[in-house]
Amino acid sequence: MNDLLPPGGTREAMNSIETVLRGLSGAGYIASQQIATAVYIADHLQKPILVEGPAGVGKTELAKSVATWLGLPLIRMQCYEGLDESKALYEWKYGKQLLYTQILKDKISSVIGETDGLAAALNKLHDFGDIFFSKHFLEPRPLLRALEEPGGAVLLIDEIDKSDQEFEAFLLEILSDYQVTIPEIGTVHAITPPIVLLTSNSTRDLGDALKRRCLHLHIGFPDEKLERQIIASRVPGIDERLLKQLVSFVQQLRMIDLKKVPSVSETIDWARVLVLLHTAALEVDLVRNTLNVLLKFEADIEIANKQIAGLTHKARADAGIAV
């Protein structure tokens, strides 16, 4: 397989989909085959991954786990409405510039001291002009930091759908060529192309240009088996039978028409709560009392409350416990 790898840029750890699966699970992330394929292909084609899916299925977690596994720094950029270049890419250190001009006042006046006339002084200053707009006065923000990381990095652009459309367009240069242009300095190329993950909750449709530059990974809710693995890895020491019951319960809950169905992160929280309460098996009352961990809307809890008995019964039956 190795002779097929594109030259350069490929990390040793990424030599097959199985190693990706194993590596991620080592970092505590139980990935589906599809997720592992996405990470593998992204690294080989050097393309960003756009991860979409409902909240709480582990989109952000994926980036963290990739970083942990590969031992790369994770650089995270949270998007929000109004985010612009100065916060995402770089900013001039105004304060430092100001301070330096004050401190160097004497030096500056000595440099231009001998000249007579404003024009001559200006000309003199021009020769030094770029000093204050050099890299020393540049405050690198997440995107620039990711490019400058010598060993590569994992760049997580979180909730890209919250940003403005203009910002999305601005990202295109980075995403396709791994470079950015700073007017005063020039174009900065990535030393090692970072692994880029973008996440979106689909609150708005992203532009086609952005989508075309990315691999599109849709993470849905895991199936029962995968979810059990995830919980077992996240909540160590959980009893096997309890695990079966609670996952089966949550899976059934997702079938009900709710405003917001519980996602994996809620299942994990619930599992932790149940372990803390030393639960051996699901009981109707216990479920009723802890339901607010799973469901976040009053209306949802009301709907679910009516069906708890049935769901619990079925969950226990699935786990093979006599009722």
Added chain:
Amino acid sequence: MSAAVGSASEPLRRFLQVARGAGLRVSAAEGIDAARALDVIGFGDRVVLKDTLGLILAKTPDEKDLFDEAFDLYFKRDAFTGGGADEDEREPAEGQPNQGPQAGGDGMGGSSGQSLGSLLENDDRASLAAAMELAAREAGIENIRFFTQKNLYARRILDRMGLRALEREIEAMRQGGTPQGLTRAERLEGRVEALRDAVRDFVERNLILFAKGETEKFREELLKSARLSNLERRDLDRMRVLVRQMAKRLAARYAKTRRKRLRGVLDTRRTLRRNMGWGGVPFITVWKQKRVEKPRVMVLCDVSGSVAAMAQFLLMFLYALNEALSDIRSFAFAGSLIEVSEILEKQPVEQAITKIMEMIGFGSSNYGNSFADFEDGWMKFVTNKTTVIILGDARGNRTDPRTEIMARLSQRSKRIIWLNPEYKSAWGTGDSDMFRYAPFCSLVTVCNTLRHLERAIADLLEDAV
């Protein structure tokens, strides 16, 4: 390995075509990405192959579904190639497309080597399937678009497989008259019949594969410009999907223009405030911004028999747009007027509309009376930021049109848009009061198809600036 990569591009190219046919938008760049990805993962594992192509080609959940369908159809077809063969023959069948050109080339000549006749006689299904694939490719099966072309393509494929020569051969056998020849001819004829069926089947599958997207698109175009009152029940579901798509597109287009930056106009006050820390030296400039208001909308829908179909879609449209509109209040009227906002908010639009219709619909309309109801109850909520949309045919069954209420409404509101499902030529005829109301409206327009509706609502959003 490199040979395999080379031959990989042909199936991929064909699959991309299938994907486009299924309605995916696959750009050339994505095609290149797919080819590069295939170089990395190869064709070996179908699950990995599906995941990989899905990652690159399908970019929304809808597209993922389309992709899955297209992928399964396309590769099921491949599996069929070896379908008739025994288990041990299946392996070579996979590689057949590579040998295809030589084998098929001879077969077409019909005189030497593996002729169609001998293939049929030996019942060599693997080779037959391969020959069929090849003939189909030569006949340009990927250009098939309409079901009427089925026979044409089936005929072309059979011709290329050398059926005519075979038919002549069979004829010659019969002419020969020997009992041996007759039984042979009979047997062959039976097999030819089976072959015809197989080819027809094959063409049909390809039609689904390559033409599905086209016919869907065609149908949707048709629906968009069909009169809404003429729609058939079976089209309603599709219409709902279309309305939702259109609304989503409009909302995406206008949701983000709300905050416009007017570059070049300095906000002096805020700039000074911001730079107090530096003794008022303006390091950071603040530019004036203009906030664009979301339109506030009040919709008055005539739900008497003639306009009801239209009203349903207008309401569906507006409620799907709720992210781009800040405040919708909706009213339904026929003989009198009631507010229906709450019903529409609480229930899915389809159910809400049936409920509204039960409450008030299908009576004979009385515009004057309904406007009076509106003035009594809700005129006070109309501000100079409110856009009032009235949907109706303005046929008040010869009751008093109460135009003076319209005059007051037009003074209070930002503007009044009147959408009339009747064609312009019918306005003002019979009991239509359209021309009496028109002077008070800032826009009166014909609106009876989904297209019209989309345009009217786009205008509404556009003018909000």
